[in-house]
Amino acid sequence: MDIRDLRYFCVAAETGHLGLAAQVLHLTQPAITKSIRRLEAEIGGRLFVPDGRRLQLTPAGKLMLERAQSVDQALRQAITDVRQEVEGFSGRLSLGASPLVAESLFPAIASAMRREAPGLILELSIKGSDALRADVLAGRVDMAVIPLQPPTPPELCVVPLLDDYLTVACAPGHPLLALPRIELADFCQFDWVLPSAHTLVRRRLDAIFLSNGHPVPKCRIEVNSVLGAPGLIWSSKLLGFTSRLSLHSSRFANRLQEIPHEQVQSARRIALIARQATLKDPIRSNAVNLIQSEAAAIFQDF
The missing domain is CATH 3.40.190.10 (Periplasmic binding protein-like II)
Structure with a gap:
């Protein structure tokens, strides 16, 4: 199976029209038709049925679209992950902290980031704990170091740093x-x-x-x-x-x-909080490890 056939199929399914899919992909309509026919031959069934001038997905087509989108997303993420591995720890990271924690931790984190990830753009935000938790939940900040206040929403990951x-x-x-x-x-x-x-x-x-x-x-x-x-x-x-x-x-x-x-x-408890989905990103996962290490060094005698 050619991965390009899957991508062409996804565009055709999303537009519902072979002509529109051809325009989006900068291909001819016959090329899109041949691509879909190859997929149908491979699965042994129809992916689309005509509905006037538009295309409607069959039950098999709906299942194929769901699986194809997952495959496409996984491939794109794999390319991103490998590129980051090749280029090193780079990108953009937004980190918040309450005023007290920021005074103790931010200088050390900034220094460590410059040393370990010179290509990283670090955005630091100092706010109250309630505001930062709201920012993390809304995706305005990648992660924050704050005093914990129960209850912790299930979508947040908590990494303890200090009592x-x-x-x-x-x-x-x-x-x-x-x-x-x-x-x-x-x-x-x-x-x-x-x-x-x-x-x-x-x-x-x-x-x-x-x-x-x-x-x-x-x-x-x-x-x-x-x-x-x-x-x-x-x-x-x-x-x-x-x-x-x-x-x-x-x-x-x-x-x-x-x-x-x-x-x-x-x-x-002083802890780092981040959304579960955020920590799936290699840049942010590496940042958590670095912050843990710096916090342990700063607070080892506390």
Whole structure:
């Protein structure tokens, strides 16, 4: 069977007219007719029946069209994959990250991409986690590195990179540090630097206090990103609820003190998300492996 006969058949089936198929393919109508006759001789049945001046697929023709389109798509993908293998890791990749993750990870990823894939065009996007998840689902971004927020849609693939922790922090000398044992109620006596009220982090913290019969923490400074929290905690001398990753990656890492408390501290997973279909592409699959490697190197001591 000649692959060209399959392609000519697909065009004839899609246009429903031998003359139109000939125009699309820049061939003569008799050439298209001979091609279809060869296919019909090979399968031992009719692929089309006339319907006025148009062609209608027979049941065998409908099945042949379905299979032929799959074969054509597979061949085109094979050519693309082999070309990419020959040319190297190249093309265009769009990657998003939440602000905190971007500050830690983007410089290393950009450097690694330049080293491993100099022909790759890298498009970096920094947004909030909700916006990036929507971008990935809509296909506006190939993949994103964000704190996971359940539930995960089934069409997304999740690649864990790091377990981060949300924790209480303060500047040295805060009165809480003088207590021999810190109870949950003790946190209610002080003012806080907190994430915005609409964020999942803030809602999670408020729920901890309310579920244990305490008022929510008293917010005096509200910030819409944990990225800015360490500096505000340091300058204001207030309590803060922020990410351990943020504490360790900021310039205030050695100035602030974490207050571990099992009721308040909570884990969250930082992961790469991408649509299942996206990762079938060799460029993006290779990119995931590279991002995993860079993340492991950056966060190995975290």
